[in-house]
Amino acid sequence: MLTRRREAMGPTYSLFYNEPVHAVRAERVWIYDDTGRRYLDAYNNVPIVGHCHxxxxxxxxxxxxxxxxxxxxxxxxxxxxxxxxxxxxxxxxxxxxxxxxxxxxxxxxxxxxxxxxxxxxxxxxxxxxxxxxxxxxxxxxxxxxxxxxxxxxxxxxxxxxxxxxxxxxxxxxxxxxxxxxxxxxxxxxxxxxxxxxxxxxxxxxxxxxxxxxxxxxxxxxxxxxxxxxxxxxxxxxxxxxxxxxxxxxxxxxxxxxxxxxxxxxxxxxxxxxxxxxxxxxxxxxxxxxxxxxxxxxxxxxxxESLMANAATMGQRLRAGIEGLAERHGRISEIRGTGLFLGVQITGDDSKAETARIVNGLRDAGVLIGAAGRNVDVLKIRPPLPIRSAEIDLLIDSLGAVLAEA
Incomplete structure (x- = not known):
């Protein structure tokens, strides 16, 4: 499919992640690939009320x-x-x-x-x-x-x-x-x-x-x-x-x-x-x-009171990442409001470290992005219906990736 895509669609299209996700269906905050594996979508603001609502x-x-x-x-x-x-x-x-x-x-x-x-x-x-x-x-x-x-x-x-x-x-x-x-x-x-x-x-x-x-x-x-x-x-x-x-x-x-x-x-x-x-x-x-x-x-x-959910889940997400920041020196700042956070990564090569984290999360089944002039800010922006268990999964997965050498 990658070869066919390049041949038919030309060179202007880019893809997320070192190993792209071949998406075939989605529901609420989950995207499923062609093998049936599901990924927590913590990045796309397009399906704001959830995929395929x-x-x-x-x-x-x-x-x-x-x-x-x-x-x-x-x-x-x-x-x-x-x-x-x-x-x-x-x-x-x-x-x-x-x-x-x-x-x-x-x-x-x-x-x-x-x-x-x-x-x-x-x-x-x-x-x-x-x-x-x-x-x-x-x-x-x-x-x-x-x-x-x-x-x-x-x-x-x-x-x-x-x-x-x-x-x-x-x-x-x-x-x-x-x-x-x-x-x-x-x-x-x-x-x-x-x-x-x-x-x-x-x-x-x-x-x-x-x-x-x-x-x-x-x-x-x-x-x-x-x-x-x-x-x-x-x-x-x-x-x-x-x-x-x-x-x-x-x-x-x-x-x-x-x-x-x-x-x-x-x-x-x-x-x-x-x-x-x-x-x-x-x-x-x-x-x-x-x-x-x-x-x-x-x-x-x-x-569905999604604005209120954005506030509540956003607070839970921020609190969880603040806890990670205390244990891992790579996070220097957490910015944003509600369900739109930017997590500043620091270090000698913060851009490479950010890319490692983003791709590590992809491998763990969680999708986020990166932003900023140096592309060293984790961009976390899930659909608004995300629930507590899914926020906790995101935090736990981020913690595991941060803990890796």
């Missing part, structure tokens, strides 16, 4: 058998979904535009920001990932590609000396843009700094950065593709932990629990400025089946 599967099946069309017709599902999502946000954010992927949503947010401000410059963090379109890849330093012409980076607030320091870095970036004759259109931030190494505290520090970009004439864009949909256990969206109201919010991956759907939520005044000079239509964005899937995800998050 029956309520989501049923919603997709029923809607696919009834009507699947685009937003050029009046259909109930996009309106209902827009209203439900906007109901989770501050009242100032009152328009919703559907796309197929977070990349598209972020790309649209750039277009809207330019139209609303008349400016062209953007600020992102130094190892951010925001997507794959040409524009957004140029705003995603984690890809290793060249930055866009009017894009500058700021260091993520890891180890910042107080909540105002990140805002100072943003002001420096604004000054750099201006020195190039560029006015800032926006600051785009993953509110969990997921690719920079998972940075969430102190809660509230993003407010100063939002003030800084607005004072310079730009917009604050909250990329919620990874932090959103209750993952922090404290709020539906990562920006809500910081007590701020963004100008634009983007979302994707977990929105349809694996069915492709994404969106941009925006203040109506900003959207009006964009719509006065341009229109936006996406054939598959907001199609009725995708909207049904997303509404089913919202149903499950609410009916």
């Amino acid at each position: 029956p309520h989501v599967v049923d919603a997709i099946t029923r809607q696919a058998g009834t009507l699947n069309t685009h937003t050029r017709y009046i259909t109930d599902q996009p309106v209902q979904l827009a209203e439900r999502l906007l109901g989770t946000m501050p009242a100032e954010i009152d328009n919703m535009v559907f796309t197929c992927s977070g990349s598209e949503a972020n790309d649209l947010s750039v277009r809207v920001s330019k139209a609303a401000t008349g400016n062209t410059g953007f600020i992102v963090t130094s190892y951010a990932y925001h997507g794959t379109t040409e524009t957004i890849a140029g705003m995603s330093p984690a890809t290793g590609l060249a930055l866009g012409k009017d894009v500058v980076t700021v260091e993520a607030p890891l180890g910042a000396k107080g909540p105002a320091e990140f805002a100072d870095r943003v002001r420096d970036a604004i000054a750099l843009l201006r020195s190039r004759g560029v006015r800032p259109a926006g600051l785009m931030v993953d509110t969990n700094f997921s690719s920079d190494g998972v940075i969430t505290d102190p809660a509230g520090f993003l407010a100063h950065a939002a003030d800084a970009i607005r004072a310079a004439g730009g917009l604050f864009i909250a990329d919620e593709v990874q932090p959103g949909f209750g993952r922090t256990g404290e709020a539906m969206w990562g920006f809500q932990r910081h007590g701020i109201v963004p100008d634009i919010v983007t979302m994707g991956k977990p929105m349809g629990n694996g069915h492709p759907i994404a969106a941009m939520a925006v203040r109506s005044g900003i959207m009006k400025a964009f719509a006065s000079t341009a229109k936006y239509f996406n054939t598959f964005g907001g199609n009725t089946v995708a909207c049904a899937a997303s509404m089913a995800v919202l149903d499950v998050i609410e009916s």
Whole structure:
């Protein structure tokens, strides 16, 4: 299968782990390979309510058998979904535009920001990932590609000396843009700094950065593709932990629990400025089946109290890893909130050690990832329905791998 994949799909596709997992089916927090072995999925945020959740599967099946069309017709599902999502946000954010992927949503947010401000410059963090379109890849330093012409980076607030320091870095970036004759259109931030190494505290520090970009004439864009949909256990969206109201919010991956759907939520005044000079239509964005899937995800998050479970299980996970840190010198810091933790690995070759741990866990039947500029942060992000016994399995497996020479 590896050979066939390489021949048919070309060289651009990469795989997780030294020994890739050949997945054939999945259920809740478990992925099964072609031999029948199961793996605890502690990494994928796409199936946020659990792999193949029956309520989501049923919603997709029923809607696919009834009507699947685009937003050029009046259909109930996009309106209902827009209203439900906007109901989770501050009242100032009152328009919703559907796309197929977070990349598209972020790309649209750039277009809207330019139209609303008349400016062209953007600020992102130094190892951010925001997507794959040409524009957004140029705003995603984690890809290793060249930055866009009017894009500058700021260091993520890891180890910042107080909540105002990140805002100072943003002001420096604004000054750099201006020195190039560029006015800032926006600051785009993953509110969990997921690719920079998972940075969430102190809660509230993003407010100063939002003030800084607005004072310079730009917009604050909250990329919620990874932090959103209750993952922090404290709020539906990562920006809500910081007590701020963004100008634009983007979302994707977990929105349809694996069915492709994404969106941009925006203040109506900003959207009006964009719509006065341009229109936006996406054939598959907001199609009725995708909207049904997303509404089913919202149903499950609410009916199964998954945000509360994220908080409770996240505390259990953190406590367990803190115990491991006391016994093993390789862990220097545990960051994150709810069911999204970044575990900083330290040592002479922390990158190699992180890779060893990630692959050791894979061999033990537990799947996690890695993040950060030096790729030396364990990225742990399981589906929200994970239970105590599964958290304990993750902790025990991590302890065993850490104990290995």
